[in-house]
Amino acid sequence: MIEEQFAYGSSFIHSLDPKIRIIASIVLSFATALCDNLYFAVIYFVVSIILIVMARLNMIDIFKRLRPVFWFLLMIWIILPLTFEGDILYQFYGLKITGQGVILCCKITIKSITILLLFSALIATMTVASLGNGLHRIHVPDKMVFLLLMSYRYISVIEEEYQRLLRAAKFRGFNPGTNLHSYKTFAYLAGMLFVRASLRAQRVHQAMLCRGFNQKFHTLDDYPPNRLNSIFLMVISAASLSLVIFEMIWI
C-alpha cells in the first residue's frame, strides 16, 4: 500500500541525516508558501528542481506522483481567471478573463508544485522508519512519532481485515448498490473494523508490555556527525532567508 519507491538510493541527498532533511524541507516550504511574487516563486521552483536532480530521482516517476495535484490545479485554472476581479485580459460575451486572475493561478501552480517537489526530494527519499527517527530527534513528542510509525505498520493489516470482511459479505451474495441495505452493510463493516482495530490495539499493547515497553522511543538508526549535514542546512537556510529578505526589500 505504501511504496517507498524513492527511499533507497545512494545520492548526496540520501546520505544526509533525516533530521537535517526534515528541517530543510520545513524551512524551504515555508519560505515558498509565504512568497508573493511570481519571479521569486520561479526561483524556489528552480531550487526544488535542483534538489530533485541532486537526489537523482526518475523524472517520470516524479511526474506520476504530481498527477493528483494537477486535477486540483485544473479546477483553479477553470474558476479563478473568470471570477477574480481585475483588469480584463480577454472578453467573450459575459465571460471575462482577468490578468490578475491568471497571475494568481500561475503563482498557486508554481508554489504548490514546488512544495511537492521539495518534499519528494527531501522527505520521500527516506523510509518511514527514518522519518520517525528524524522527527524524534527534532523533539517531536514520542506519542506522535509512535502514531506515525504504528499507522505505517498497521495500515496494511487493517486494509487486509477490511478486504476479508468485504469478501465474506460478497461470498454471501452481497452486491453493493445505492440502497439502504448496502449502506447498512457498509456501516456494519466499518463498525466491525473499529472493533477489530481496538481489540488489536489492546493485544499489541499487551505484546509491547511483555517485551518491557516503558513509553520510551528507542531507535537503531545511527547517523554519524558529518560536516556536509550542517553545510547543507546552512546553505538552504541562508538561501531561503536571503530570498525572503530580498522579496521584502524589493517590493
Added chain:
Amino acid sequence: MFNNSSVIKLEDISFSYLGSDTKVLDHLNLEINKGDRIGMMAPNGSGKTTLLHTIMGLCKPDSGTIKVFGKVLNHEKDFLPVRSKIGLLFQDSDDQLFCPTVLDDVAFGPLNLGFSRADAIDIARKTLEKLGILYFEQSVIHKLSGGQKRLVALASVLAMEPEVLLLDEPTAGLDNIVKKKLIHILNSLDISYFVISHEFDFANAVTDKIYSMENGKILRDDEIHIHRHEHVHKHGKHPHIHK
C-alpha cells in the same frame, strides 16, 4: 544451577471475564519446572490463552497466587522484571511485531532492557542468525509472509533471552516447511517451554509431556490419553466402513 527448580507456579488460580459468571480458570494449579517441555492440547475456548496471559500479568486473577522464580507476584510492578524472563509468543504475529523493520522489532526488547544501541543490534543479529533468517533483517515487516512473520516474532521473543517460553499456537496457519523448521528450532533450544497447540504431531515432536484443560482445570499426563492409531488393512484405497 537450580535443577528441577520451580520456574512458574500457579496455585488455586480463578479467573472470569468481566460481566460473565463462567469461570475460565477454576482453582487451577500448574507448575513449570526448569527443563520442562510441556505441551497443552485442549478445545477452543477452554482458557488456554487466558492461562498464558495470567502468567504474564495481562489478566488479573480473581483469586490464587502466581509465583515466578519463587516470588509471589501481585501488582503490575511485580510483573515488570519478570516479563523479560518469560517470553510469550502471541497467537497472531501481527500483534507482536509493531516496528517498521525486522531488525527494529527484534532489537526492541533488548533496548527496553537497557542495552546500548550497538549491543541491541548485535543481540538482534545473533538471534536472527540462530533462526537462520538474518537475510531479512532490513525487510519491512508488513511485506513478510505469515511463516516469516512467525519466525521473526519468535526471534523478537528469544532476543530477550528468556528462561521460559510460552507459545500460543505457534503452528497456526503455517505450512509444513515452516512447521518443521519450528520443530527443529524448539528442539535445539536450551530453555523450558510451554506450548499450546492443536496439532498432535507437532506437540508430540517438541514436548515431553502433554497436558489438557477442562472446566478451567489442568488435566495432567496420566489423566488424559491423546494418541493416534495407524493401521494397515486389505481394503486399500476403496471406501469402506469400520465395524
